[in-house]
Amino acid sequence: MKSIQLQHIQKSYGDTEVIRGIDVTIEAGEFFALVGPSGCGKSTMLRMIAGLESITAGTLRIDGVAANELKPSERQLSMVFQNYALYPHMSVEKNITFGLHTKGLTKLEQRERCHEAAETLGLTDYLKRKPRELSGGQRQRVALARAIVTEAPICLMDEPLSNLDAKLRAKMRSEIRQLQRKLNLTMIYVTHDQVEAMTMADRMMLLNEGEVQQIGKPLDLYNKPANTFVASFIGSPPMNLVPVKRSEKGFVASDGRQFQPNVMTTVETATLGVRPEQILPANEDVTFYAELKNIEVLGTETILAFDVGGVEWLAKWPGQWPLSIGEKVACYIDPKQMSLFDADGERIEPRHPKLFEALEVFQ
């Protein structure tokens, strides 16, 4: 098990800055997901850790030792590529063992390790086949086998599931997670799919345009997004956002809807955010009325679409609601569940819940 430390890592291609100073420590044995939209620099980050790309500035430490200048093969890591990068003319067995000689293993030891890895991944029957005689899922497994056969303590994966269909993806997700636990790997997993990151990672880092947006446990990012970018990237459907202005009793959207988030702040303009599942059917208290623009009744939940201050919001109600388009429904949002972001999009921390209750009593 090895930890990985990034100290103000930067990367530029010529004049264009692609990574703008990243500081993070990935603990030994941790499943760390690197998420962000396409082109934000995830692959570049991973390739710098792997040693396939030079580091423009900053220090990379592997188990405390500076590793900027180490060759890829000296970093004790394995890597799974998005397109698997299997050698097309070699059998599965050869693909898995090619390179093991550099570890000083005899032919016999290589075969033993290969069979062990193949067994772990259910490839025993396919060892003699060529990659082109395998399905996409099996090729993926060969790529995984090739990574684990080296017994490297660190494993890097760059969007390894993006070429698989949805069903297989869900299956491989849990398999990779189990494999990581079983082998106690320090895993850095790159994906643009926030669901993958949320379901697999111990901790995750959200990148945008080469800058860290937030690092934390998946639920921290979900519940307390550090800014509007995180709020709109994490969750499906993502957090509803609307620009608001200060009013006497709280904040007001351009259509006059009032919100009273549990935040003490002096800002004049802000962005208000609410998760779709926090917009509930109102019982007594009504936050606002919504005129339905669209409605999707799914088996276990109903998705309602309506307009708030010129922005389309989605609400997710549990159960099946036989409502129709154009209907007006009363919605309730717990003020404690509203997030507020300042003019720069940064999260404004809510008041402490206890303090909030005390103030309510006082009023």
Place this chain on the structure above:
Amino acid sequence: MTMRNALVYTLLVLSAAVMLFPIGYAFSISLMDGGEVLKGNLIPEEPSLANYVAAFDRIPLLTYLVNSLVVALLVMVGQVVLSSLAAFAFVFIDFKGKALIFMLFLATMMVPWEATMVPNFLTVQSLGWLNSVWGLSVPFFALAFGTFLLRQQFKTIPHEMYEASQIAGISRFRFFWNVVLPVSKTPLVTLSVYSFLTTWNMYLWPLLVTNTEQARTVQIGIKQMQSNEIASDWGVVMAAVVMIIIPTLLLLFAGQKQLQEGLTQGAIK
């Protein structure tokens, strides 16, 4: 559709016949005796191999054939080895001025070979390589066209394959040998056939750097026959010509099979 096909095939057959006629006629003449040739027969009345025996008897055809074979094989190996190594460097290794050097490389393709003949001759002469296989082969080892051809092929190899091998600690040469070359069989065969045939058919350079019968190649040998008394004996000349076409045809057929295999393999994948 079938009408079209019929037309296309008719045209193809006609073109093939026109193309093949000289070879067929040469083969036909090589089986005739002198009188028959002068009568203008297309098909020999009494085919005989006497001309072939005469060809080997009267000129050192075997020496020429061996010389040509050795030179063509040397050039082929030299060009394939150097071109593939250069192409590998251009595709997989990062170094300063790569684009510029590659441009220079390509620029040499614009220089006609004849323009460099004099300096090359002087170099070969000062190395004492006149009348040797080295003088005939070494000046052709560096081939910009081959480098270009293989570079285009190597560029289609996913870079991730190279990176995966780097992470596994596989040396560059092993990657080149065990991955790059095996997946590039088709263009390697193409280049080999091209190299062999070009060298086999080379005329001007061997004429310059050889002047003994021991060192001459087949093309020179054939030409020499015209200045000898044998020239009037067309049957013998054609027998020699047929003999030197055979390796060419063999190589083409062998190469073609390889090429087709390579192509269909790509199609199925």
